[in-house]
Amino acid sequence: MNWIWFHRLASPPYIFALARRLTPWFGWTSGILMAAGLYGGLVLAPPDYQQGDGFRIIYVHAPSAWMSLMVYTTMAVAAAIGLIWRIKVAHAVAASCAPIGASFTFAALATGSLWGAPMWGTWWQWDPRLTSELILLFLYLGYMGLRGSIEDTQRADRASAVLAVVGIVNVPIIHYSVTWWNSLHQAPTVMRFGRPDIPPAMLVPLLIMLLAFTLFFAAVLLVRLRGEILSRERTASWIREALEP
Amino acid sequence: MSNVSAATGQPLALAGEEGGPRPAPASMLDAARLVLLRDLKLAFRRRGQLVQPLAFFAMVTTLFPLAVSPELSRLREVAPGVLWVAALLASLLALEFLFRDDAHDGTLEQYSLSGQPLTWLMLAKTVTHWLLTGAPLALMAPLAALSLGAPGASLPGIVICVAVGTVALSLIGSIGAALTLGIRRSGVLLALLTLPLSLPVLIFGARATELAIRGAAYGAPLELLGAMAILGVTLAPLAAAAGVRISLE
Amino acid sequence: MPIQGLQAENLHLWRGERHVLDGVAFTLPPGFCLHVAGANGSGKTTLLRAVCGLLYSESGRVLWNGRDVSEDLAGFHSGLIYIGHEPPLKSDLSALENLRYWLGVRRRLGPTLLEAALQRVGAGAFRDRPVRTLSAGQKRRVALAALSLALVPLWLLDEPTTNLDAAGQQLVGTLIEEQLARGGLVLAATHQELPVARERVRRLELAVE
Numbered sequence: 001m002n003w004i005w006f007h008r009l010a011s012p013p014y015i016f017a018l019a020r021r022l023t024p025w026f027g028w029t030s031g032i033l034m035a036a037g038l039y040g041g042l043v044l045a046p047p048d049y050q051q052g053d054g055f056r057i058i059y060v061h062a063p064s065a066w067m068s069l070m071v072y073t074t075m076a077v078a079a080a081i082g083l084i085w086r087i088k089v090a091h092a093v094a095a096s097c098a099p100i101g102a103s104f105t106f107a108a109l110a111t112g113s114l115w116g117a118p119m120w121g122t123w124w125q126w127d128p129r130l131t132s133e134l135i136l137l138f139l140y141l142g143y144m145g146l147r148g149s150i151e152d153t154q155r156a157d158r159a160s161a162v163l164a165v166v167g168i169v170n171v172p173i174i175h176y177s178v179t180w181w182n183s184l185h186q187a188p189t190v191m192r193f194g195r196p197d198i199p200p201a202m203l204v205p206l207l208i209m210l211l212a213f214t215l216f217f218a219a220v221l222l223v224r225l226r227g228e229i230l231s232r233e234r235t236a237s238w239i240r241e242a243l244e245p
Numbered sequence: 246m247s248n249v250s251a252a253t254g255q256p257l258a259l260a261g262e263e264g265g266p267r268p269a270p271a272s273m274l275d276a277a278r279l280v281l282l283r284d285l286k287l288a289f290r291r292r293g294q295l296v297q298p299l300a301f302f303a304m305v306t307t308l309f310p311l312a313v314s315p316e317l318s319r320l321r322e323v324a325p326g327v328l329w330v331a332a333l334l335a336s337l338l339a340l341e342f343l344f345r346d347d348a349h350d351g352t353l354e355q356y357s358l359s360g361q362p363l364t365w366l367m368l369a370k371t372v373t374h375w376l377l378t379g380a381p382l383a384l385m386a387p388l389a390a391l392s393l394g395a396p397g398a399s400l401p402g403i404v405i406c407v408a409v410g411t412v413a414l415s416l417i418g419s420i421g422a423a424l425t426l427g428i429r430r431s432g433v434l435l436a437l438l439t440l441p442l443s444l445p446v447l448i449f450g451a452r453a454t455e456l457a458i459r460g461a462a463y464g465a466p467l468e469l470l471g472a473m474a475i476l477g478v479t480l481a482p483l484a485a486a487a488g489v490r491i492s493l494e
Numbered sequence: 495m496p497i498q499g500l501q502a503e504n505l506h507l508w509r510g511e512r513h514v515l516d517g518v519a520f521t522l523p524p525g526f527c528l529h530v531a532g533a534n535g536s537g538k539t540t541l542l543r544a545v546c547g548l549l550y551s552e553s554g555r556v557l558w559n560g561r562d563v564s565e566d567l568a569g570f571h572s573g574l575i576y577i578g579h580e581p582p583l584k585s586d587l588s589a590l591e592n593l594r595y596w597l598g599v600r601r602r603l604g605p606t607l608l609e610a611a612l613q614r615v616g617a618g619a620f621r622d623r624p625v626r627t628l629s630a631g632q633k634r635r636v637a638l639a640a641l642s643l644a645l646v647p648l649w650l651l652d653e654p655t656t657n658l659d660a661a662g663q664q665l666v667g668t669l670i671e672e673q674l675a676r677g678g679l680v681l682a683a684t685h686q687e688l689p690v691a692r693e694r695v696r697r698l699e700l701a702v703e
Contacts (some may be wrong), residue, residue, distance in 0.1 A: 083487075086550070138441040145437055149428045152510060158491045159424045163438065166420055166484050170442050173473075177445035184452065235511050267645065268601045270572065276599045283587075283595040290586045351582030352596075358546060359599045360572025366599075493548050 010087045012229050013238045019222040026219035033212035040205030048202075054118055059205060061111035063213040064104045065129070068136055069171070071101030071217060075143075076168035079161035091157035092232060094164060095147065096224035100217060102140040108133050128182035132175050139167045153232060276361045277369040284373040288342075298339040298378050299385055305331035306389040317394030324393035325454035328407070329447050331389070332382055336411055337436050339378035340418040343370065344489070348426045353489050363489065368482040371419045379411030395458045402457030409470045410450035416477030417442045423488025446473055498560045499523040500545070500648060500679055505554035507537075507544055514540045515551065520698050522681070524647075525674050527690055530683040532700035538683035539579070541700065542650050545681065546576050558648075572600065574648035579656075581637035585626035589617055589636045592625060597643055611639040615665060630657040638662075641669055649673060649680045655689070663689050 008014045041059035048055040075097035082090030112130045117123050124130075143160055150156035233239055271279075288295055309327045310320060320327075347353045347370075356366050386407040387400040395403065421438040425431040449466040456463035500522045507515035514537040522528045530538045543549045545556050547567055556563045563570040583592045593608045612621045617635045620628060625636070634657050641649060649670075655663045667689030670680050674694050682688055688695060 135441050135444060138437070142434075142438045142441065145434050146424060149425070149431065149434055154510075155491060155494060158494070159488065162420075162484055162487045162491065163424055166442065169480070170445075173445050174441070177448045181448045181452070268603050268607070271599055271601055275602060279595050279598045283584075283591075286591070287584060287586055346584075350584060351578060351580060352584065354548065354576075354578065355582050355596060356599070357548065358571050358574070358576050360568050361599055362568070494550060 010085075010089055012089055012092075012233050012236075013242060015089050016226055016229050016242055019226050023219050023222045026215045026222065030212050030215035030219055033208055033215065037205045037208035037212050040201075040208060045202045045205055046199070051119070054115065057111050057115045059209050061108060061115055062206060063209045064108040064111060065133060066210060067213050067217055068101055068105040068108050068133065070214070071097050071104060072136065072139070072164075072171065073168060075101060076164040079157075079164040083158060083161040083165070088157075088232065089229070091161065092225060092228040093221070094161065095157070096221055096228045098140060098144050098147070100220055100224065102137060102144065104213075104217075105133055105137040105140060109137065126182070128179050131182070132178050135174055135178070136171070139171070143167065271361070273361060273365055276359070277365060280356075280366055280369040281373045284370060285377070287346075288377050294342070295377060295381075298335040299381055301338055302331050302335040302382055302385060303389065305334060306392065309393070321394035321458065324390055324395055324458060325451045327393060328386055328389055328403070328454060329410070329451045332386065332407055332411060332450075333414065333440070333443060333447060335382060336378060336414045336418060337439060339374070340415075340422045340435060340439070341432070342378070343374050343419060343422045344426055345422075348489075348492065353426075354493055357490060357493060363486040364482045367419065367423070367485040367489065368478065371415055371482065371485070374419075375412055375415040379415050380408065382411055383408035390454075390458070396460070398460065399457045402463055403454055406450055406453040406457060406463065406467060406470065409467065409474055410446050410453075413446045413470065413474040413477050414443055416474070416481035417446070419485040420481055420488065423485040423492070426488065426492040446470065449473070498557075499526075500528075500681070501557040502545060503554050503557065505541070505544055505551045505556070507540060507549060507551045509540065515544060515554075517554070518698075518700070519554075520696075522679050522696065524677045524679055525694065527670055527674060527680040527682060527688065527695045529688050529695050529697045530681065530700065531685060531697060533685065533702055536700040536702045538685075538700055539652055542576065542652055542681060542683050546574065546650060547571070548576075573646050574650060575641065575644040575646050576650040576652075577637050577641070577654070578652045581633050581640075583625045583633055583636060586624055588624055589621045589628070589639075592636065593640055593643065597640055601643075601645065603643060607643065608639075611643045612636070614642065615639045616661070631659060631662060634658055635662060635665075638665060638669060641673075647678045649678065649682075651680065651682045651684075653684050653686075654682055655684060655686055 037059065042056055045056070047053050075094045078090045078093040078097065081087055082094060109130065112127070112133065113123050116125055116127065116130075143163055146163055147156045147160045150159060230239065306327055309323065313319065313323065344353065347356075357363050359366075383404050386403050387395075390400065390403050391397070418435075418439050420442070421435045424438065425435050428434065449470045453463040453466035453470060456466065502518060502520050505515045505518040506513070518537075518541060520528060530541055532538050540549060544551045547556075547563060547570070558570050558573070582596065583589075584595075587595070589612060590605070590608055593612070594603070594605070597603055597608075609618070609621065612618050615635045615638045617632065617639055620632060625633060628636070634654075638654075641651075654666050654670075658666065670682070670688070670690050671694070673680055674690075
């Protein structure tokens with residue numbers, strides 16, 4: 001097994017350069033896909049027979065919610081790698097993920113609230129999925145709070161890595177508990193399609209948006225990662241050459 | 246090697262020679278027993294501090310009749326939630342006692358260098374902490390429940406539910422307590438880290454208590470609560486030990 | 495008793511951006527004391543903690559008896575005692591109780607042994623008083639009692655003679671010499687001189703970065 005690629009991935013200068021090369025690819029592809037997905041979802045897809053045009057916010061809400069969870073998982077995996085093998089770049093990835101994930105979570109909450117408001121008559125309901133998203137937001141805030149409270153970078157990395165791993169183990173437990181809690185109290189949930197068999201015209205834009213959001217995350221992550229590496233390695237000798245145009 | 250000190254010229258005493266056979270190494274059980282005894286002894290030397298979480302719990306439950314309504318029928322509806330939120334907040338406050346002193350005076354450092362598994366010692370500390378804070382809370386909970394209109398028949402069930410739930414809360418709390426060692430004024434951060442992780446315990450604990458107060462069977466949520474406590478016993482001390490080691494680096 | 499002693503190879507350690515340990519290496523055979531000397535901030539405490547395994551060194555390794563300590567950290571720890579700047583004593587417990595709980599986690603020690611050890615270091619008179627009522631020098635004497643009871647081949651001491659009067663410093667020297675005579679090893683970090691016979695002491699000088 002050739003581990004050289006693994007060691008190169010762990011080297012800050014290599015990742016720094018790689019990130020710069022990859023960002024435009026992810027960025028532009030994401031932009032094109034997002035345009036296609038939005039066109040498909042907002043214009044081409046037929047109105048839902050129950051909610052009319054109101055359901056279209058799902059094309060932003062569902063990918064946001066999906067990404068909020070995926071980013072947390074990425075963060076936890078990167079943190080675990082950094083914790084076990086003591087790879088600094090992995091910690092930098094985890095640190096870069098957190099604000100992005102928190103933003104997706106916030107977006108999911110805001111779009112969820114906008115979606116439900118016309119039907120509920122209120123701006124908020126304790127829908128199980130929204131409640132789970134809210135708790136996920138608290139998990140992100142706790143992670144960022146812990147990082148921000150520890151001055152020593154290495155210690156902040158390792159402590160928040162333990163927290164991220166504990167968090168990811170808890171996410172399924174929390175989700176199950178909230179769903180169970182909600183089933184006891186029969187609160188209405190409107191945030192799904194009105195029909196069990198979803199036509200491709202509705203589904204395909206959703207999948208495109210999902211892919212678009214994932215690539216968008218990758219692009220933003222790489223940009224943040226470069227900033228994170230710069231700040232951590234600011235006294236290292238390779239920085240000066242790397243920043244030469 | 247000579248048996249006379251080169252510096253002072255006096256004969257050197259070698260430990261264990263006059264003392265008989267070499268003392269045996271301590272087993273894991275010995276170590277856990279000593280951790281338990283030491284923490285209990287220390288807690289009782291500062292008895293006043295032990296009462297504080299209980300007083301807090303009593304005061305928080307008193308807030309609700311004053312803020313909502315003194316009618317017992319209305320209070321009975323919210324009693325499970327009030328009891329559990331109060332228990333959760335009280336055990337958050339009590340987490341301060343878990344590792345803080347030991348971190349300051351070097352005891353945790355000695356534990357990590359003792360040759361005993363640090364995870365095992367963290368479990369011993371957390372169990373002792375529960376005996377000092379969670380168990381008394383479980384015994385006080387019936388009194389609070391009565392004041393909120395719970396029927397007398399439900400009290401044993403309430404004790405069991407709060408007892409099992411506080412075990413899980415102590416274990417979950419030990420993780421945040423270990424990770425925030427060395428951070429100044431970390432009380433709010435500790436709460437922010439621990440509360441989301443404690444929500445499942447809150448949900449099932451409150452549900453079990455609600456069923457107990459209504460006189461219905463509360464076995465199902467109680468079992469889930471117990472499962473969480475067991476999961477906590479296996480995983481939380483690992484995370485707490487990792488947190489302690491990180492704080493010593 | 496160890497045959498090969500303690501070795502450190504090429505230890506590098508960064509604290510933040512400071513390169514505190516820059517390729518530190520030493521060999522310490524049984525029966526010898528390593529005096530880690532250097533000004534404040536030169537990394538003496540860091541070296542001791544890195545050898546124990548409390549701090550992670552980015553490169554290099556520590557060998558105990560010829561084997562890398564990271565292979566069996568628990569075994570390595572059960573063969574050493576580390577006493578830092580402040581003796582790890584609980585202020586609400588008495589000296590006797592402190593010793594019982596501190597060392598009892600490692601070895602079963604009866605009360606007679608503990609009392610005898612405290613007597614030997616001159617702490618018999620105040621052994622039942624809570625530690626918060628003791629002076630810094632008295633606390634350090636209690637820590638010395640722990641040393642004599644630990645029965646481990648490796649001692650790591652950070653500033654062992656601070657706060658001690660002349661008699662106390664002599665006591666430190668005697669204890670160290672006894673340990674060396676048994677074939678044990680001592681790592682002592684201090685900017686003062688150690689009251690130990692010259693021929694048994696090797697010196698490692700650390701420089702500030």
